Amino acid sequence: MHFASMRQYIVVLIIAAVVALAVTAYLSLPRAYxxxxxxxxxxxxxxxxxxxxxxxxxxxxxxxxxxxxxxxxxxxxxxxxxxxxxxxxxxxxxxxxxxxxxxxxxxxxxNTFVIVGPAGDSAGVRNATSAPDALARIYDNRSRFESRADNSGTNIKELALWSAAGLNASSFGTWYEKTNQGMGATLTIANERAAYTLSDDGTWFAREPTLPYLGLLYNRTDSVLRNxxxxxxxxxxxxxxxxxxxxxxxxxxxxxxxxxxxxxxxxxxxxxxxxxxxxxxx
Amino acid sequence: MSLEVSGLVKSFGAREVLRGIDLRIEPGEIFAIAGPSGAGKTTLLRCVDFLLRPETGSIRYDGATTPAEPAPAIALRRRIGMVAQNPLLFRGNAAYNVSFGLCIRDVDEPELSRRTADALKALGMSDLAATRASVLSAGEAQRVAFARAVVVRPDLLLLDEFTANLDPTNVNILEGAVREYNRSTGATVILVTHNMFQAKRLANRVALLLEGRIVEVGAVPEFFENPKDPRTRAFVTGEYAY
Amino acid sequence: MTLAGDILQITALSLLVAGTSTLVATLIAVPIGTVLGLREVGSARLLRNILFTLYGLPPVLAGLLVFLLLSRAGPLGPLRLLYTPLGMVIAQVVIVTPIILGITMSVVSTVERRVKDTAFVLGADRYQLSITVLREAAAGVLTAIMVGFGRAISEVGAVFIVGGHIEGQTQVLTTTIITDVAQAEYGHAVALGVILLLLAAVIYSLLYRIQERTLP
Incomplete structure (x- = not known):
């Protein structure tokens, strides 16, 4: 009776699909949250x-x-x-x-935006007199820099700081890398690639223990760095x-x-x- | 079931394979269609079994033409069985293959199992019921295919070179099964063969098909002993070179 | 939420979403694939070409498409399915259906003509003919479903876009691994990865056993 049993298979499949859909739909009910x-x-x-x-x-x-x-x-x-x-x-x-x-x-x-980077700090960000000066030093040294490039608040602040330093980020060379990702992911990448990046201090402090190769290099509370x-x-x-x-x-x-x-x-x-x-x- | 074929023409592209076949086959007879390879024997059987559609001419089953509506057409199709030269067995065991036609016809248990077992037993295949089709020998596979065709009791059984390339033991079993089926059910059997001896052993009447035309039709003793057409004589004496 | 509870919930949702998508896609794709595979005329060819294009449809693209459809501003916005498991299922059905359909079609079309002829001669009607051919192609069709499920459970782009990766709501194994890595939660990510691997192993071995039983 294999034609009948095939019908049974189909019925079982349909029931399974309906049950699965019902559970999924239940979890998808117009959210109350x-x-x-x-x-x-x-x-x-x-x-x-x-x-x-x-x-x-x-x-x-x-x-x-x-x-x-x-x-x-x-x-x-x-x-x-x-x-x-x-x-x-x-x-x-x-x-x-x-x-x-x-x-x-x-x-x-x-909170406050901070500049973090490789502990060696070859660009000398630690000695910078202002946030734009810190970025100018990174530029002068062509040190690798991770930009979030995701139109986030941090990214917008970063671009504003480059402008304040008289630099145009769109003309930067290969040392200027765009991660297109969130703050945590960008910090992870900077840590792996020994790069500088702009972060908010909140995320930095939360993530600091997992970022052994990065150091907090510029964390003055200039009004321009207020987030x-x-x-x-x-x-x-x-x-x-x-x-x-x-x-x-x-x-x-x-x-x-x-x-x-x-x-x-x-x-x-x-x-x-x-x-x-x-x-x-x- | 009686069969009337008239003016049947079938071509494949430019090649005309059947060039106007006229035949009348009576209910309950075993009718052999003999002829060399390429004469159109298989094409004729495939037309009878609806696998091919002839260009012109008609086939009447028990005096009626093929119904146009699907349901009666299927009902008519289900009264006809066929065993081919190299049968295809479905994936599964021998019993599954034999029961296939019964499943198609919605036969329920326990009748399904009983008829399947009986059909296998009639072909001496009881031991092999649970054997996978893919490991059966050629003779065993052909016996399964035969059991699969007759288990549904067709009124017309078409046999297309059904023992070609088999050893004598299997040929004997299968020919015995054909005789028994014909005797016990009164079904009509059409046997296509290029083997004159098989036609002689099994059939009541024989037709010779040459190059798409029926040359001669006759009852078995006369056809072999006193053929009218010189080509038939050449064929039955083995002088015909093909 | 405890770590174990969170992993359990994420795993369950992954299975639910991938399983539901595969089931729905199977119910759509296997019948259509069988009918198309049985057709021998050229009219099915164009369709086949379109299908094979969809076959290579990048999941992320499917995700984007479904996102635009389901977004409040999109045509299906009123259904409010964006960022829900059902929305994720829709995206994955879009991804998985062409895969199952394509493979089913090609395995059905390679079933010997003689299978159809034999079933026809034994009195099969159209439905019985299709079932017979499908049964002969069962191993291939099961493979199609396996491949479809494999794609669904390991897919990440579409469920991220359409699901939004909402904690406790639309987080699945793959998306959580991504965010875990971004957060340097490597231990958690590895745990989820191992679960993903185990799930795949269990389900594949199960299907493999079914497939073995369907061999000739």
């Missing part, structure tokens, strides 16, 4: 998981996130794929608000269907006493990583 697009640097410091857990405990709102570059995070908001963005590129954020993709902006905290993080709920008028109220609650919690004190108390390997400076119009 708030979805955030954020930058790799906030993930790579390890701040997000405990902070989001606290937020959920306080409000009952669950938050999940995708970690990408600032440019891509804002684009996810621009497409309406996420409810809220947490980024660090003030110029791009202003555009995001101006185009009505963002509802409002709360600044949350800042301001902000949260922007996506505008429900432009993108109907986003969880606007929950996003607002999240933005407000972050600048409120609970969020701010958590951020101020957050330490990685003994270092305080973010300075809370919560304020804003949300």
């Amino acid at each position: 708030l979805l955030m697009a954020t930058t790799t640097s906030t993930r790579d410091t390890g701040l997000l998981p405990p902070m989001l857990r606290n937020f959920t405990l306080d409000t009952g709102i669950e938050v999940r996130y995708i970690a990408v570059g600032t440019g891509q995070a804002l684009d996810a908001g621009r497409r309406g794929d996420v409810d809220v963005v947490m980024v660090h590129a003030p110029a791009l954020e202003a555009e995001f608000i101006a185009s009505k993709d963002g509802l409002c902006r709360n600044q949350i905290m800042y 301001q993080y902000s949260v922007i709920p996506v505008n429900p008028a432009t993108h109907p269907g986003v969880f606007s109220e929950r996003a607002l609650a999240f933005a407000q919690w972050l600048v409120g006493p609970r969020g701010q004190s958590f951020i101020g108390a957050f330490k990685v390997h003994g270092h305080t990583i973010f300075t809370p400076d919560g304020t804003g119009d949300c």
